[in-house]
Amino acid sequence: MSTQEVENVTQAKLDFDAECPSCSASIAFNPATGKLTCPYCGFESEIATPEQEEEKVAQEMDFAKAEERGNYNWGVAKKTVICKACAAETIYDALQVADSCPYCGSNQVMEASAENTLAPNGVCAFEVTDKQAGENFHQWIKGKWFTPKAAKISAKPDAFKGVYLPYWTFDSKTSSRYSARYGRHRTVTDKEGKTRTETDWYSTSGFYQEFIDDHLVSATTRYDRAMMRKIEPFHLLNNKAYKPEYVAGFLSERYSVGLQDGWNQAQGEIHDHLHAQITAKIRWEHNADVVANLRFSTNHDDITYKYLMLPIWLSSFRYKEKIYRFMVNGQTGQVGGDAPISPLRVTIAVILSLLVIAVIWYFFIAE
Template identity: 90%
Template sequence: MTTQEVENVKEAKLEFDAECPSCSASIEFNPATGKLTCPYCGFETEIATPEKEEEKVAQEMDFALAEERGNFNWGVEKKTIICKACAAETIYDALQVADSCPYCGSNQVMEASAENTLAPNGVCAFEVTDKQAGEHFQKWIKGRWFTPKAAKISAKPDSFKGVYLPYWTFDTKTSSRYSASYGKHRTVTDKDGNTRTETDWYSTSGFYQEFIDDHLISATTRYDRDMMRKIEPFNLLNNKSYKPEYVTGFLSERYSIGLQDGWHQAKSEIQDHLHAQITTKIRREKHADVVSNLRFSTTHDDITYKYLMLPIWLSSFRYKEKIYRFMVNGQTGRVGGDAPISPLRVTIAVLLSLIVIACIWYFFMSE
């Protein structure tokens, strides 16, 4: 390591002792039972549930009071961990919260927050096992019409890697004042009996309010965002107050997209949502056919956030020397990813579509 890298390495504290009290192996969270389980001797133990109801789930945090809002520079920051089991010293990427020792395989859960970062306040635990993730993958790939039959038969996922990825959720009360034009179509018949559609335009303005609940924003830059969107939604109501026991045995990382940037992205997406909602409101109230030139300004009140760790299975498969990656939602089993496409099947689909269009055209012309 260079001198600069050495200066950036910090000693991290372990949050949780993942050692089995029976055989001293590493215990891990078991999605099938919701308990901590030793894969070697079968020892099981419950994860303690807080007595107070408000401590059982992640609580909304006041956005205005958040002290650390910036992004986290995972490319520079490093941390060193000394394994309790074998005393080996390993340098980790500072974004990692949980991993296993590369020398003896024991599970290690590091402190969830570092200097100048926030700690997660909630976790949605794995409910889908790696075996079930494989079954969901098989159903997914068999249902892809454009994927070659040979790929559907031969595609076998590599070993699954369970990860907890960081997400922000935002709540906000929105109040929007708007103005727009809306049009109503009418049919006009000329003296020759020909008909045409004309639109009468009117102006309108108004006020729209909506409470946005748990708008989800990914807080990592490491993974394909389009693929991550394909496995949404998550059941965010089924979250638990963060405990290191839930992430033991899995990879997990803290955020690289900070709270402030997360909120900027959320505001942009909420703006698009409000545009669609206000358009629908005008069409419904004015019995309009079209809405145009919608302009609105929005104020956000009572902004709160949660920092959640959400469960995802990662894997890949190989077909004709090419690797295709995919993800499985660790709560719902929903699959998203890449798969090979058969040019022949695409050509057949296009030809069938053209034949259907030609038949419809011929039917109307003959009428």
């Protein structure tokens, strides 16, 4: 670490120290009160609200100048811990004890050598407590009809741990020139009185503009994207400018998808979105039934980004030698994850479905 970086960390620690002034334990952010709380002696401390309006929320950063961003410290002393079992890396407060891995539950954790990482400029703080997450998880797993009872008992909601996962958001002014063919259906009757549908095709071209606001891209590769979508959306507008107080007491995963790779992914997803929007525009403007051969090129202007830490409660349990992971959105309480499936219950459901179909066919179709 350079001399300048040491000075930056030292100055940041003067602004905030994760040590409880009463008992010297590590204090943590409390979602229930929005304050810093010591879990041992009960000491509470308010988090100062910035006087300047622009300092209250995460600011958009110029994508073109991203290389000039030189802040690589987290604003308070941290340590990186690596799990020997699954190789997960998490970042803790320097005073926080790493007792088990939040991803696989293993207690084979060890401190890794320090490494500079780009600091986030925004945080969506936890609004759901671990107790509320546990209750939501219990209701969710209880409603999984195909999950074996033994698996439901094994899923302990008290195993939840709060983690801030890294995300990029991107804004862009898009301008697209397009060409396509659109068709209108019409019904034709032949000499024998039979009807068929024919399509008249026309060519079109045009210009489409749209401002893309806060397109979200996960900056971690640890989870299946399908699982991540189960707990979305997040209330991105309800973010706060990064302060180390908000992440105190929680684990924080550093990004594994860099800014450029994040933007590359965002461009592909934005392209798919624009394809759907332009298709809808052509159908509406020309009263078309179908659109085909759509081709377009898009310019992105005034690209900005934010690096946000989003709150998630994690849990995992082992059932028949397999680990099942679950997530709870730390803002909304939405639960997502995979659950084991009982073949017997699936078989019963299939049989019941077939019986219902058979009854419907007998009374409404056969007659």
